[in-house]
Amino acid sequence: MNSDLQDYSHKRYNILTGEWVLVSPHRAKRPWQGQNEVLNKEERPSHDANCYLCAGNTRINGEVNPNYKGAFVFTNDFAALQNDSKSFSLSDGLLQAESETGICKVICFSPDHSKSLAEMSIDAIGKVVDTWKHEYELLGKQENINYIQIFENKGAVMGCSNPHPHGQIWSQSSLPNEVFKKDVKQLEYFQTNNRTILEDYVKQELDLKERIIFENDAFVVLVPFWAVWPFEAMILPKKAQQNISCLSKEEENQFAEAISVLTKAYDKLFDCSFPYSSGIHQAPTNNKDNTHWHWHMSFYPPLLRSATVKKFMVGYEMFGSPQRDITAEIAAQKLREL
Amino acid sequence: MNSDLQDYSHKRYNILTGEWVLVSPHRAKRPWQGQNEVLNKEERPSHDANCYLCAGNTRINGEVNPNYKGAFVFTNDFAALQNDSKSFSLSDGLLQAESETGICKVICFSPDHSKSLAEMSIDAIGKVVDTWKHEYELLGKQENINYIQIFENKGAVMGCSNPHPHGQIWSQSSLPNEVFKKDVKQLEYFQTNNRTILEDYVKQELDLKERIIFENDAFVVLVPFWAVWPFEAMILPKKAQQNISCLSKEEENQFAEAISVLTKAYDKLFDCSFPYSSGIHQAPTNNKDNTHWHWHMSFYPPLLRSATVKKFMVGYEMFGSPQRDITAEIAAQKLREL
Numbered sequence: 001m002n003s004d005l006q007d008y009s010h011k012r013y014n015i016l017t018g019e020w021v022l023v024s025p026h027r028a029k030r031p032w033q034g035q036n037e038v039l040n041k042e043e044r045p046s047h048d049a050n051c052y053l054c055a056g057n058t059r060i061n062g063e064v065n066p067n068y069k070g071a072f073v074f075t076n077d078f079a080a081l082q083n084d085s086k087s088f089s090l091s092d093g094l095l096q097a098e099s100e101t102g103i104c105k106v107i108c109f110s111p112d113h114s115k116s117l118a119e120m121s122i123d124a125i126g127k128v129v130d131t132w133k134h135e136y137e138l139l140g141k142q143e144n145i146n147y148i149q150i151f152e153n154k155g156a157v158m159g160c161s162n163p164h165p166h167g168q169i170w171s172q173s174s175l176p177n178e179v180f181k182k183d184v185k186q187l188e189y190f191q192t193n194n195r196t197i198l199e200d201y202v203k204q205e206l207d208l209k210e211r212i213i214f215e216n217d218a219f220v221v222l223v224p225f226w227a228v229w230p231f232e233a234m235i236l237p238k239k240a241q242q243n244i245s246c247l248s249k250e251e252e253n254q255f256a257e258a259i260s261v262l263t264k265a266y267d268k269l270f271d272c273s274f275p276y277s278s279g280i281h282q283a284p285t286n287n288k289d290n291t292h293w294h295w296h297m298s299f300y301p302p303l304l305r306s307a308t309v310k311k312f313m314v315g316y317e318m319f320g321s322p323q324r325d326i327t328a329e330i331a332a333q334k335l336r337e338l
Numbered sequence: 339m340n341s342d343l344q345d346y347s348h349k350r351y352n353i354l355t356g357e358w359v360l361v362s363p364h365r366a367k368r369p370w371q372g373q374n375e376v377l378n379k380e381e382r383p384s385h386d387a388n389c390y391l392c393a394g395n396t397r398i399n400g401e402v403n404p405n406y407k408g409a410f411v412f413t414n415d416f417a418a419l420q421n422d423s424k425s426f427s428l429s430d431g432l433l434q435a436e437s438e439t440g441i442c443k444v445i446c447f448s449p450d451h452s453k454s455l456a457e458m459s460i461d462a463i464g465k466v467v468d469t470w471k472h473e474y475e476l477l478g479k480q481e482n483i484n485y486i487q488i489f490e491n492k493g494a495v496m497g498c499s500n501p502h503p504h505g506q507i508w509s510q511s512s513l514p515n516e517v518f519k520k521d522v523k524q525l526e527y528f529q530t531n532n533r534t535i536l537e538d539y540v541k542q543e544l545d546l547k548e549r550i551i552f553e554n555d556a557f558v559v560l561v562p563f564w565a566v567w568p569f570e571a572m573i574l575p576k577k578a579q580q581n582i583s584c585l586s587k588e589e590e591n592q593f594a595e596a597i598s599v600l601t602k603a604y605d606k607l608f609d610c611s612f613p614y615s616s617g618i619h620q621a622p623t624n625n626k627d628n629t630h631w632h633w634h635m636s637f638y639p640p641l642l643r644s645a646t647v648k649k650f651m652v653g654y655e656m657f658g659s660p661q662r663d664i665t666a667e668i669a670a671q672k673l674r675e676l
């Protein structure tokens with residue numbers, strides 16, 4: 001391990017976005033006098049009559065959820081994107097705006113109100129993976145849908161308003177900022193090397209073994225060299241794949257196993273239901289040549305030192321660059337050992 | 339006012355960063371079932387014997403604060419950047435890192451433990467402005483310091499660990515991500531137009547009057563067209579100035595007045611001590627030609643609907659683009675009316 005990286009303030013380069021993260025390894029010992037998060041250790045029932053995501057219950061718009069068994073998808077009752085919205089474009093001096101259409105869906109991971117992904121079986125997670133794949137294919141066929149963002153906000157601290165295990169799928173006509181950056185950088189590399197940048201990156205990480213948390217035949221779970229959040233992690237297919245629609249049945253299982261291992265390790269780290277936002281970045285559905293894309297799933301968990309002390313991405317981070325204290329190598333080591 | 343912008347989902351372009359924000363005006367009515375923030379309405383004493391920022395008290399490293407009257411600056415006891423750190427650079431396959439040196443300071447705005455900027459007199463804020471100016475000049479002279487980030491995290495919800503009114507100044511050898519983006523975009527515009535982009539933008543906004551909160555002779559307070567946070571605002575000098583060191587005594591006063599008006603309006607909005615991160619973006623101190631820079635101060639407040647309900651920048655925002663419900667025009671109108 002390069003010891004300078006563990007001792008001195010430095011910045012690391014994110015090969016996927018072209019941006020930097022500031023790392024301050026010497027600062028991990030700073031005392032904490034700020035806000036403590038509320039820890040909810042309440043046991044939840046398997047079915048909650050007041051939960052609008054539980055099977056058989058009525059949602060705010062009057063629709064009744066079916067008695068679903070595996071995963072269940074519906075269109076968001078308060079969608080941020082409208083599908084039939086007016087198309088317009090504004091360019092008035094320095095003011096520029098474009099209409100944006102899309103479809104926002106909610107995906108319940110399980111009818112069991114009490115279980116998070118970490119507590120679900122690999123088989124049950126496999127059903128979620130299968131549903132993601134199906135939705136990616138279905139939405140991707142729509143003419144006005146050029147990108148599909150699958151994500152989960154887990155925990156009240158991540159703005160999640162309902163503890164029932166669920167995620168979201170927002171699909172839209174243009175590429176969001178983060179996806180656009182990754183599109184550019186992946187294309188640049190592919191044009192020079194004729195291999196995806198993540199294919200080469202995974203190889204390098206598997207050689208070094210410093211930031212690996214887990215691997216099976218098809219997937220690697222690691223803390224990326226340029227991780228921003230204290231315990232950020234990434235699940236990557238070892239071989240280049242543009243999107244989750246390329247997954248074989250066996251690979252779906254292995255992806256489910258990788259999710260299971262990582263989320264279980266998270267829950268053990270601070271002995272709590274570990275909050276995070278996770279998301280899958282994959283090829284746009286814009287009918288262009290996207291061979292430069294190598295899909296991956298990232299986890300951005302906010303906790304820093306315990307179940308109640310989180311990292312705040314504020315002041316310097318908002319105006320300057322993201323900043324972290326604990327290094328990616330130490331974070332990977334802690335997660336690997338669990 | 340363009341009514342499409344108030345009715346349909348769209349994206350707006352940030353001319354300073356080249357990024358987009360997704361706006362969903364139709365969604366402002368969504369019910370909130372998520373986390374409520376803790377509201378601290380406790381009255382604070384003017385001097386707190388346990389506060390390490392109060393005059394005369396001892397800090398964690400044993401140093402004693404002087405009996406300061408106006409603003410007081412000291413070097414951060416747990417600095418994220420080290421000034422005498424080893425210089426190194428790593429480029430190993432797809433891993434890239436660079437050492438980064440710098441100086442982090444803390445600035446107490448007032449010896450009065452109980453007062454925020456909103457509660458201080460314009461004169462007292464003027465002393466803070468004067469100190470920022472002095473620090474910008476002082477740090478800027480150091481050979482390894484090429485950029486100086488002045489910022490404030492206000493409120494526990496913004497990771498602020500001590501209610502004593504204070505901000506921070508992080509200075510460093512390279513340009514952080516956000517500053518780099520603004521450097522590029524401002525230069526592009528200046529090279530084509532021979533005027534700063536913000537000089538032209540301020541003129542356009544003053545003509546339209548839709549997003550203006552306040553103005554005096556030298557400054558405008560407005561909600562930028564591309565605002566991300568629900569009540570985000572910006573203070574801009576009307577005429578092009580590279581950095582705060584260009585401020586005359588009279589302009590310092592007017593800047594202090596602008597800060598006072600905005601922070602007081604914030605406190606009135608939800609009848610609470612309004613949390614935010616604020617920061618000044620200004621020309622680097624890298625001895626290059628920075629005539630394309632037009633300094634400005636931005637406020638990123640997290641509250642959305644009340645003193646306890648904040649906007650979460652999570653899931654979609656982390657993986658896609660920032661997203662807002664209430665439009666910049668409505669936010670400006672609410673703040674202007676206070």
Ligand SMILES: O=P(O)(O)O[C@H]1O[C@H](CO)[C@@H](O)[C@H](O)[C@H]1O
Nearest residue numbers: 311312314315316317323497499
């Ligand atoms: O330096 P402080 O106030 O202890 O810490 C706060 O501001 C810093 C700079 O924005 C952040 O890195 C920390 O996450 C935040 O808690």
Ligand SMILES: O=P(O)(O)O[C@H]1O[C@H](CO)[C@@H](O)[C@H](O)[C@H]1O
Nearest residue numbers: 159161649650652653654655661
């Ligand atoms: O859609 P939800 O779960 O109500 O809302 C949550 O996720 C959204 C997508 O990341 C965010 O825009 C909201 O701020 C957050 O509270």
